Amino acid sequence: MTEPQWLFERAADCYDRAGHQADAARCYRESGSFSRSADLFLGLDRYREAAEDLARSGRSEVAAWVLVHLADDPGAARAQLASAGGSRGRASAALGELRRRVIIARCEIAERTVSQGPPPVLADVRTALRDHTVPYDPVLEEWAIALAESAGRPDQVALLFAAAVQGNRDQAAERWSRWSLGALGCDVLLPAGEVPGQSGGHGDG
Amino acid sequence: MPTDPNGDGRRVPGLLSAHMEIVEAPVAGPLDEVLRDGRADVAAPSEQAAPARPAAPASAGVTWPAAPPATRPDVATPPDRETSPGTETPRDLPSAVRFASAAATLMFAAQLIRLGRDAGAGYFTDPDQQHWWVRVGLPLRLGRELAALAHGELHVEVDGQLAPDPGWGPPPTAGPAGMPGPGARVTLTDLVQVAGLHEVPARGIREVVVIARAERVTGLVRRSLDLGLTTRYRLVRLTSLFGPAAGSAAGSAGLPGWPADEADETGETIRVELSVDAGTDRNGADRRLPPALLGVWHRDPDLLLCRRAGTSLLMRYERACPLDDRHVAALVDQGTWVLADEPGCARLWSDDPSADGIGLVRIGDDRPLVDARPDPDTRDTGSGTGSGPLPAGWPAPIPVQVRRARTAQASVDAMLLADADLTLLPMLIQGHDLADCAVLASGRDRHLLLAPGGLLERIPLGIPLYCLGPGPLYLPLGFRIWPQLPPTARRALFEPDEETAVVVTADMTFEFGLTNLRPVWRLWAGPLPPVNAELPRGTAAALAALDTAPDRGLVSAVRRRLSQRGPGRDDHAARAWRERALDAELRGELVTAAELHEQNGDHLRAAHLYERAAREHMSVEDASSREQRQ
Numbered sequence: 001m002t003e004p005q006w007l008f009e010r011a012a013d014c015y016d017r018a019g020h021q022a023d024a025a026r027c028y029r030e031s032g033s034f035s036r037s038a039d040l041f042l043g044l045d046r047y048r049e050a051a052e053d054l055a056r057s058g059r060s061e062v063a064a065w066v067l068v069h070l071a072d073d074p075g076a077a078r079a080q081l082a083s084a085g086g087s088r089g090r091a092s093a094a095l096g097e098l099r100r101r102v103i104i105a106r107c108e109i110a111e112r113t114v115s116q117g118p119p120p121v122l123a124d125v126r127t128a129l130r131d132h133t134v135p136y137d138p139v140l141e142e143w144a145i146a147l148a149e150s151a152g153r154p155d156q157v158a159l160l161f162a163a164a165v166q167g168n169r170d171q172a173a174e175r176w177s178r179w180s181l182g183a184l185g186c187d188v189l190l191p192a193g194e195v196p197g198q199s200g201g202h203g204d205g
Numbered sequence: 206m207p208t209d210p211n212g213d214g215r216r217v218p219g220l221l222s223a224h225m226e227i228v229e230a231p232v233a234g235p236l237d238e239v240l241r242d243g244r245a246d247v248a249a250p251s252e253q254a255a256p257a258r259p260a261a262p263a264s265a266g267v268t269w270p271a272a273p274p275a276t277r278p279d280v281a282t283p284p285d286r287e288t289s290p291g292t293e294t295p296r297d298l299p300s301a302v303r304f305a306s307a308a309a310t311l312m313f314a315a316q317l318i319r320l321g322r323d324a325g326a327g328y329f330t331d332p333d334q335q336h337w338w339v340r341v342g343l344p345l346r347l348g349r350e351l352a353a354l355a356h357g358e359l360h361v362e363v364d365g366q367l368a369p370d371p372g373w374g375p376p377p378t379a380g381p382a383g384m385p386g387p388g389a390r391v392t393l394t395d396l397v398q399v400a401g402l403h404e405v406p407a408r409g410i411r412e413v414v415v416i417a418r419a420e421r422v423t424g425l426v427r428r429s430l431d432l433g434l435t436t437r438y439r440l441v442r443l444t445s446l447f448g449p450a451a452g453s454a455a456g457s458a459g460l461p462g463w464p465a466d467e468a469d470e471t472g473e474t475i476r477v478e479l480s481v482d483a484g485t486d487r488n489g490a491d492r493r494l495p496p497a498l499l500g501v502w503h504r505d506p507d508l509l510l511c512r513r514a515g516t517s518l519l520m521r522y523e524r525a526c527p528l529d530d531r532h533v534a535a536l537v538d539q540g541t542w543v544l545a546d547e548p549g550c551a552r553l554w555s556d557d558p559s560a561d562g563i564g565l566v567r568i569g570d571d572r573p574l575v576d577a578r579p580d581p582d583t584r585d586t587g588s589g590t591g592s593g594p595l596p597a598g599w600p601a602p603i604p605v606q607v608r609r610a611r612t613a614q615a616s617v618d619a620m621l622l623a624d625a626d627l628t629l630l631p632m633l634i635q636g637h638d639l640a641d642c643a644v645l646a647s648g649r650d651r652h653l654l655l656a657p658g659g660l661l662e663r664i665p666l667g668i669p670l671y672c673l674g675p676g677p678l679y680l681p682l683g684f685r686i687w688p689q690l691p692p693t694a695r696r697a698l699f700e701p702d703e704e705t706a707v708v709v710t711a712d713m714t715f716e717f718g719l720t721n722l723r724p725v726w727r728l729w730a731g732p733l734p735p736v737n738a739e740l741p742r743g744t745a746a747a748l749a750a751l752d753t754a755p756d757r758g759l760v761s762a763v764r765r766r767l768s769q770r771g772p773g774r775d776d777h778a779a780r781a782w783r784e785r786a787l788d789a790e791l792r793g794e795l796v797t798a799a800e801l802h803e804q805n806g807d808h809l810r811a812a813h814l815y816e817r818a819a820r821e822h823m824s825v826e827d828a829s830s831r832e833q834r835q
Contacts, residue, residue, distance in 0.1 A: 007796070007819035014803060014812030027816060 005031045012036075029053060047071035051080070060084035061096070062139075064103050069146060074107035095137045098125060102143045109150050118156045122148060126163035136169050145179070154183060297342035298376060301367055301387060302357040307400035310337040311527035313355035314393060317341060318532050328396060329387030337396070338387035345376050393528070394536050398447050402524035402546050407512075409493045414519055415479045415502060416441070416509040416543070416553075422477045425502075426562040432495060435482045436562030443474045443551040446542060478555065479562065480513075509545055519553070521545035603688055605698070607711045610685040615671035616813065618659040619679050621708055621715070622652045622667040630654070631729035633664055642783050644722040646706060653679075653706055653717045654725065657787035658802050658810025670708060674821055676793050677706035677719065684711065692824055703791040719791060790814065795821070 001009070008031035015024035021040050028037035029049075034057035041050035047070040054063035060080055068077035081100060098121065105119040125144040128134045141164060148156035157179065164172035180188045304310045310328065317323040317339075326341040343351070345361070349372055352359040360367040361376050367386055368377035415425060422438060429436045483492040502510045503522045511519035515534025519541060520526070526533050526544065533544070541553040622630065634640045639662060646653040654660065654667075663669060670679035675692045678701040686709070690698065699714070701707040708715040740748070748763075782805050789798040799814035 004819040004822040007815050007822060010799070010803075011812045011815030011819060014799075014808040014815060018808035018812060020809065020812070023812065023816075027812070027819075030819070 001032070007031075009033060016040075025049070035059070042066070042070075048073075051076075055080060055084075061099050061103065065106070065143060068103060068106050068110055069143075069150075072110060074110040077103060077107055092135065095128065095135070095140060098128060099137075099140055099143065102140065102147055106143075106147050106150060109147070114151070118153050119147060119151060122156050122160065126160060129160065129163040129169060130167040132167060136167075141169070149183070157183070158188075295344035295346070298345055298348070299340070299362040300343050300345075300348045300370075301338050301340045301360045301362060302348070302352045302355075303360065304337045304339070304355065304357045305335070307337055307396045308403070308527045309355045309357060310339060311393075311396050311400050313339055313351060313357055314396070315528050315532060316351050316354070318529075328391045328393065330389055330391050332388040337391075340387065345370070349373075393532075394447075397526055397528060397533060397536065397544075398550075400527050402521065402526055402544060404523055405525040407496065407499065407523045410499065410512055410522075411483045411491055411493060412513055413481050413494060413499060413502075413522065414511045414513060415481065416443075416476050416511065416519075417479065417507065419477050421507060422479055422562075423565050425479055425481075425508075426565050428498070429481050429562065430566065432498065433484070434494065435484050436479055437482075437559040438477055438479045438562050438565065439555055439557040439559040441476055441478045441553050441555040443476060443543070443553055444540075446544075446550040446552045474551075478553070478559075480559065509543070509548065511543060511545065514544075517541045519543045521547075605690070606687050607680065607684050607709055608687040609683060610687075612671060612682055612685065615682055616659060616661055617663055617669045617682065618655075618661075618672040619670040619706075619708075620654040620660060620664060620667045621670055621679075621681070621710070622654055624650050624652075626666040627652060627728065629666055630664075630725070633666065634725060635729065637662075639664075640726050643725040644787065645725050645728070646717040646719055646722055648715065648717055651715055651717075653708065653715075655706075655722070655787070656810075657783050657790055657798065658807065659813050661809060661813060668710070672817065674793075674817065676701040676703070677791050679706065679708045681710055692821065703788065703793075706791075722787075 008027045012024045012027035012031060012033070015021075015027060021044055025037045025040035025044065025046075028034075028040065034053040038050045038053035038057060038059075041047070041053060047066055051063040051066045051071065054060070054066060061084065064077040064080040064084070067080060068074050081103060101121040102125065105114075105121050108114045108119075122144060125140060128137075129141060141160065144160055145157050148154070148160060158176075161172060161176040161179070165176065177187050180186065302313060304313065314323065314326070314328070317326055322341060322343065326339055329338040329340065331337070339357075348359050349370065353372070359370040359372070361370050362368075363378060366379070368379060368381075370377055417425065426436050426438070481494065483494045486492050499510065499522060502508050510522040512522055514520040514530035515537070517537045517540070518530065518534040520530065520533075521544065524544070524546060533542075539552070541555075543551045543553050634643065639656060639660065643654055643656040643660065646655065654664075659672070660669075669682045671682055672678065673680050673686070673695065675696050678695060678699055680686065686695070699707045699709065704719050706717045706719055708717070782801055786798040786801040789795075789801065795814050795818035799811045799818065802808075802811035802814060
């Protein structure tokens with residue numbers, strides 16, 4: 001890191017401790033710590049700048065998601081996806097492909113070009129969630145739930161959570177109860193006995 | 206038997222001839238007044254007959270269709286018509302209507318004016334001003350309807366006495382004796398004054414008038430120009446409308462309701478009248494004024510927003526008189542009336558023609574026009590580098606100027622204050638964190654307010670400055686040096702160092718000595734009351750005994766320390782680090798100063814100094830990398 005970058009980073013730390021998040025984000029950006037500046041920009045609801053910095057830090061799919069879901073700009077999101085190239089090697093190629101399809105489905109909803117019926121990618125996401133051999137991708141699950149919510153299909157959300165519980169994903173039942181409390185106003189129970197071998201079953205509230 | 210009143214020879218024989226004949230007669234009764242007026246906007250409820258009839262009088266040769274008499278309104282034989290058969294016009298009874306409020310009286314008067322019967326009307330008030338009377342001659346039925354509409358009580362004059370009318374049946378013939386009657390005569394203007402204004406919703410207004418003080422007008426014009434509205438302004442004089450307020454000497458208190466201290470000796474108040482017009486849009490259609498803007502102006506206590514209710518009448522926005530605008534406008538005698546419930550009414554006089562509001566808005570700074578041909582004698586003006594005349598062939602150097610530019614990243618590092626600002630500064634800074642750390646460098650008639658790490662606060666005094674560097678070189682916010690100078694050039698030209706701060710403004714460059722920095726709280730904290738060092742008795746006696754001891758130097762030193770004991774010794778360490786930080790900053794060691802601030806918990810100023818250091822490094826690195834590339 002060059003001298004000015006190091007100084008900008010120290011300035012950003014001090015701004016953050018002083019409570020001036022906007023200045024801290026600006027200085028992190030100048031210092032090259034794009035992921036930190038992106039997090040701060042997201043906290044400040046400045047989505048476009050967050051997306052720019054996410055792209056600079058290599059998380060271009062997350063940038064595309066932020067653009068379409070938070071900044072409501074499907075055109076920019078598609079452009080971001082097109083210029084992104086391959087996903088980072090962290091997630092497997094199949095999951096990366098699923099993520100891109102979720103983003104494109106969300107773009108279609110934002111552009112109001114979606115056909116009738118739930119987005120077809122949700123079925124594939126459910127398959128991935130249910131399958132024990134496929135590694136768990138919490139970001140994909142979160143995006144798929146947001147996609148189903150944007151499509152106005154809480155039934156699809158329920159199906160996604162059911163798939164997660166069936167795939168024995170960590171704390172899926174708790175997430176479901178949180179979501180149902182928030183979105184439906186009441187805690188809808190998952191029927192007991194559907195999940196074989198799930199320890200510490202969901203409480204009977 | 207069918208008669209032939211018009212003499213045109215038309216007779217309609219047959220069973221319905223009785224009805225047809227009366228219908229064909231010249232229309233009499235209440236409709237007569239309507240037709241005489243020639244206007245269709247009559248609201249008198251007694252005209253239920255009117256909508257069912259065509260407007261043309263029946264005597265114009267129209268043959269009526271043979272409709273069954275049930276659908277025809279029963280005008281043929283009104284049961285309460287007091288006219289004797291054969292006469293068509295009901296006679297006017299001298300009536301007087303009593304109202305409980307001036308507003309109701311005005312509603313009644315408005316009806317009379319619309320019907321054209323106001324010529325003979327007189328307005329009176331009770332001696333105790335509780336009731337209002339209108340004396341007018343009206344047919345009984347019309348009078349009953351109009352009085353009921355305006356919530357008045359109809360009285361009929363019989364033998365010089367006023368008899369209350371029951372509202373139905375034949376007219377009263379005698380009234381109770383000793384009934385109080387109308388008292389003093391009043392005019393419509395008095396009624397307007399007493400009734401006041403009521404609220405009405407504003408609809409599609411295209412032109413408003415704002416009466417404001419001169420210092421507000423420029424801001425209003427700017428806002429109007431932003432929205433594409435046209436404005437015209439002129440100076441006006443306001444005098445009292447209804448006469449001097451009760452209890453004040455005539456004219457000396459100015460306008461009742463308006464600020465009394467603004468009236469001059471003649472009792473006039475000077476204001477600016479700004480008329481704002483929405484104009485037309487691209488297609489030529491009329492535009493409306495934005496209601497949000499009008500709402501803001503209406504609620505502003507320093508402005509009076511009016512609509513034009515007539516050529517000489519201005520009425521406050523969203524207010525109306527019970528009397529129609531055009532009737533009130535007919536009452537205006539001189540000048541222009543301004544009717545408003547707040548701050549009060551006035552009479553407006555103006556001699557100027559109005560001018561376009563654009564002239565009030567400054568376009569920009571002066572840019573003097575010069576000849577196009579360059580002056581051939583401007584070649585070797587020394588640019589101040591001190592290196593003598595330039596070699597031949599070099600282009601003429603550009604004089605260094607300070608120009609307006611965006612300085613979005615800059616924050617306030619210092620303030621340039623004048624003498625007058627120094628007297629106001631204690632009021633603003635006392636109790637603020639800055640009072641702890643700010644220091645003042647005084648000059649002859651300007652002063653520089655600094656703080657280690659930058660002020661970072663906007664104080665509404667003086668000129669805010671940002672530190673351009675290197676060293677204590679300051680420019681006002683919103684300005685930059687033109688042409689752009691690298692740091693070495695700035696240091697060479699302006700020579701800022703840790704003992705001299707240089708402030709460059711568009712008109713002048715100031716130099717401040719930094720050796721005598723005084724904390725800003727010295728401006729208001731004077732000498733302390735005398736401190737009584739409370740020494741225990743034994744110590745004082747021992748010290749007195751020591752006075753005669755041989756080691757006088759040590760004793761006097763101890764004494765001095767004890768007598769100087771007072772508050773503030775604990776802050777010595779705190780003050781010291783700020784002083785060290787300021788020294789480091791003025792020397793240009795920004796990172797050292799930033800670390801001092803960070804260690805002592807002032808993260809905001811530490812961050813500001815780190816950022817300044819980073820930007821200085823960036824410009825230095827760019828210069829050095831350019832050197833390396835060459």
